[in-house]
């Protein structure tokens with residue numbers, strides 16, 4: 001027992017994000033071909049996403065008029081006051097017979113405790129020094145959904161890690177996006193889970209809620225889950241660092257005899273590998289709760305009276321769902337990736 005907790009403390013100390021921070025589970029709200037940031041108003045967008053957070057998520061979410069906190073009646077994320085939306089591409093396994101199957105997502109463990117998810121992802125808000133919370137309507141994207149060149153990706157901010165254990169509590173490796181973490185999705189049958197990390201920029205221009213590429217109004221100030229360093233004069237406002245962690249449970253697909261003879265059997269829904277990994281964020285915390293949570297040193301996924309934020313039980317946040325808007329099959333074996341026209345079963 002004692003050894004176990006000592007080991008946990010040592011790992012925490014090695015983890016760059018050992019300061020107080022929010023770290024919480026978000027269950028799947030929907031898996032849907034919609035993208036209100038890149039393709040507002042469109043059903044059957046070019047690729048499939050999995051979305052978590054406030055249930056007022058919609059095909060159009062105008063920064064000036066869509067009030068996420070006011071219009072959402074529930075959230076699939078832990079904190080009741082967090083009606084933000086967080087989304088990513090989904091991972092598929094390609095069988096050698098050509099069919100595709102969506103890779104299930106599970107909660108994350110590690111020394112900071114196990115998170116309970118029904119699909120979805122885990123979200124972190126990591127402050128470093130004084131930070132200014134996002135403004136209502138703010139949105140941004142990390143990564144590039146069309147990129148096919150892994151060398152163009154900052155490995156310290158967007159990466160994958162191979163977990164050879166099926167137990168998500170067995171913490172593997174050091175700080176996020178360090179050591180042997182890779183930009184590419186690991187293609188190794190001994191990986192039972194693949195952890196994906198997406199770290200967002202921490203500096204804002206202080207003016208624009210969005211920008212044409214959904215990125216140039218923000219800037220990185222360093223790599224890794226450290227909360228970020230000093231901001232450049234072009235983007236002087238220091239933001240809390242948003243980080244997504246996804247646990248892709250690939251254990252059902254670890255039989256190499258089912259894999260195609262060449263190439264990586266794991267691919268994101270754009271039909272591109274790790275080079276195109278990306279995350280989308282729309283801020284939607286109620287009032288100034290996020291600012292207070294950062295200023296008060298609220299920690300992990302616990303109630304924090306100083307900020308007036310409340311942790312829901314897994315049963316509560318798991319119950320917040322939204323029907324798919326672009327109706328199509330996304331589960332089971334599919335004949336092709338859900339791209340272009342509606343997907344069909346294999």
Ligand SMILES: *[C@@H]1O[C@H](CO)[C@@H](O)[C@H](O)[C@H]1NC(C)=O
Pocket residue numbers: 055056057058059060071
């Ligand atoms: C989504 O938007 C449509 C109109 O574009 C609207 O009718 C509908 O009520 C919205 N749904 C939610 C949950 O806000």
Ligand SMILES: *[C@@H]1O[C@H](CO)[C@@H](O)[C@H](O)[C@H]1NC(C)=O
Pocket residue numbers: 095097098099333346
């Ligand atoms: C491919 O293999 C899976 C798993 O055995 C099966 O369910 C699916 O129907 C197969 N697809 C085709 C096109 O044969």
Ligand SMILES: *[C@@H]1O[C@H](CO)[C@@H](O)[C@H](O)[C@H]1NC(C)=O
Pocket residue numbers: 106107166167168249251252
């Ligand atoms: C991952 O999938 C395997 C096979 O379906 C399952 O036995 C295991 O419980 C899953 N792991 C988690 C953490 O849910």
